[in-house]
Amino acid sequence: MKIVLDAGHGGHDPGAxxxxLKEKDLTLCIVRHIGRLxxxxxxxxxxxxxxxxRFIELSERAAMANRxxxxxxxSVHINAGGGTGFESFIFNNPxxxxxxxxxxxxxxxxxxxGNVKDRGKKRANYAVLxxxxxxxxxxxxxxxxxxxDAAKLKSDEFLSQIARGHAQGIVRAFGLKKKATTQPKDDGKLYRVQVGGFSDRKNAERLAEELKKKGYPTIIV
Incomplete structure (x- = not known):
């Protein structure tokens, strides 16, 4: 299945x-996270x-997907105009x-x-639609x-929530199945992360956490 993710605006067109904040930066951040998920x-x-x-014409965005x-x-955007909340659009004649x-x-x-106004499911004659x-x-x-709204949009965690909602929506809509993950074989070794090998303890803790996620028993010394 081929999915095209479009971060609204870009280049000399910052959006709202x-x-x-600039819309073009927020949309790119959200879209990249959706893609990773x-x-x-x-x-x-x-x-x-x-x-x-970078700037890309609206018609070219649609043409890329068609090709x-x-x-x-x-297509992911951030709204403006004095309102609040979330809304979605499909073409007028879907x-x-x-x-x-x-x-x-x-x-x-x-x-x-979460606690955000639902502005509803709408239709519009937008070029990309x-x-x-x-x-x-x-x-x-x-x-x-x-x-x-802007205070929420300044939070990386909130942007991640937006991305997760989009990704989960696509997963449900298309019935996608998660890839099987294989845990690394436990060789009985305990991996030790030396704090002295890093500029600060946080870096050592970060590495230890990554090892734990991969299934390796780890301690910081």
């Missing part, structure tokens, strides 16, 4: 700007319209699949981000010019 599932090819700070024969297109995907993905995002030949959804994740 307020409260020390989706790569944990079987049969998923993740493609991006951009992976850095690779994507099965799904997701097929039944797209409607079903929006229902599932929208619900998962709302659940993931109109010109893509596969089911496509555009999300507007809070309002950059609302002080309360």
């Amino acid at each position: 700007v307020a409260n020390g 989706l790569r944990e599932y079987e049969g998923v090819e993740v493609h991006y319209t951009r992976t850095d700070d 690779i024969g994507a099965n799904f297109f997701l 097929d039944t699949k797209t409607i079903a995907y929006q229902n599932v993905i929208h619900g998962e995002i709302v659940r993931a981000i 109109r010109e893509t030949k596969m089911p496509a959804i555009l999300t507007e994740n809070l309002f950059i010019d609302n002080a309360g």
